[in-house]
Amino acid sequence: MKIVIAGGGTAGHIYPGISIADELALEIEDAEIIFVGNKDGIEERIVKDAGYEFEPIKVKGFKRSFSLANISAVRRSLKAFSEVKRFLKKFKPEAVVGMGGYVSAPAIAAAYNSKIPTLIHEQNAYPGFANKLLSRVVDTVATSFPNGEECFPRAKRVVFTGNPIRRRMIGAVKEPSLENFNLEKEKKTLLIFGGSQGAKKINDSVINSYKKFKNASNLQIIHITGKDHFSEVCKEMKKLVDTKKDKLRYQAHPYINDINRAYAAADVCLCRAGATTITEITALGVPAILVPYPYATGSHQKKNADFLVNHGAAKMINDEDLTPDSLYKTSIELISD
Structure with missing residues (x-):
């Protein structure tokens, strides 16, 4: 056939x-x-x-x-x-x-x-x-x-x-996935990304909120920047991150091919509300903070996010409301829940 x-x-x-x-x-x-x-x-x-x-x-x-x-x-x-x-x-x-x-x-x-x-x-x-x-x-x-x-x-x-969704999405296990990213199983993991191509608004909010996160001793962050944004994010984070003093563990990636491992490692995910993303986090049961892309056709990302929020399956921050403060507060609130 x-x-x-x-x-x-x-x-x-x-x-x-x-x-x-x-x-x-x-x-x-x-x-x-x-x-x-x-x-x-x-x-x-x-x-x-x-x-x-x-x-x-x-x-x-x-x-x-x-x-x-x-x-x-x-x-x-x-x-x-x-x-x-x-x-x-x-x-x-x-x-x-x-x-x-x-x-x-x-x-x-x-x-x-x-x-x-x-x-x-x-x-x-x-x-x-x-x-x-x-x-x-x-x-x-x-x-x-x-x-x-x-x-x-x-x-x-x-x-x-x-x-x-792909069958391999279902198979990843938490502890081996944490080891894959060289992360600690005792800490909570926040996965942040902006879709397959990244999102400058989300990346900038992560950079500008780092000072709030850096003393979170029970937290580690996987940040997928998108290939086009990776160099700039690394340049800015290099000015902020002090691996000897900071209690937070932070790592940036341009793209992760085995995203199933990142999902498996995550306790909370902050991301855009594209259809494939919300299908994957829903299937895997990852608590999520959705930041819909505001210029999507017919506001379809907002409608995707509304569907999950209305069913109690996610929280949402509108793009215009995404600030270092809202990113930090909402993430800590959901991780502590």
Whole structure:
């Protein structure tokens, strides 16, 4: 059975696709799965690291406001549509799955045009632009939240599936994970990150709150900065951290491939409210402080966070309210609970 999975732009659009591919490979003996994504995008590395074939295309996202750059994006999308259509004609898949993001649009459009069965998966509580548009033509829309029919009123078929996560997420154990990060099992661990690409607002708040945290003798922090922010964070933290005097144990990482180990080590997590992140922390039962990205389409991160907060599964700090003081107080409050 041949399946194409398309998506990317952020890790949150591709990791659920990897999870689907893993299950298909387990359940279907002759499964042949190829991912379609942006050349040199984050999805190319993630897919290849997971051991799957990758078909690269070149496509650009659209600006939300009027911009001449959108003319170039339209041209690029039309070219990508032709590229994917040629690939589908050659590969002859039984189905094409779109995981959201601007990358999935030309793939789903090409599959629809080629009369190949299609499915899109929406990870968030509020759909992105691409999925909202594609929902009108695909055979099935799969949703992560139970409000799918409200979000996709013109879809032929809506199925509430939840957001798939990788099996290896479930397997990590706390003590070996603490050892992996050279941390102490007697201390509480706070995991801080801002999504796969990092978040400057969160990083700056960590830097500016360090003086408040440094005397916390029962605390250790794993801080994932994002690759683009790592050097700057290290430069600033070097001015603040005194490993001989400070009671807090702090460590920064640009990116952690085995995020399951970081989750297993954590007693509390402070992070953005992307769909994959909240699915993972919910599945693993990690208490969380969510800081929704304020510029997400349709405020979907805020809606993701609201769902957990309303069910008593997380606390939330709005991005504009994230200060060194609120970060410190909320973290200590939840860790001490």
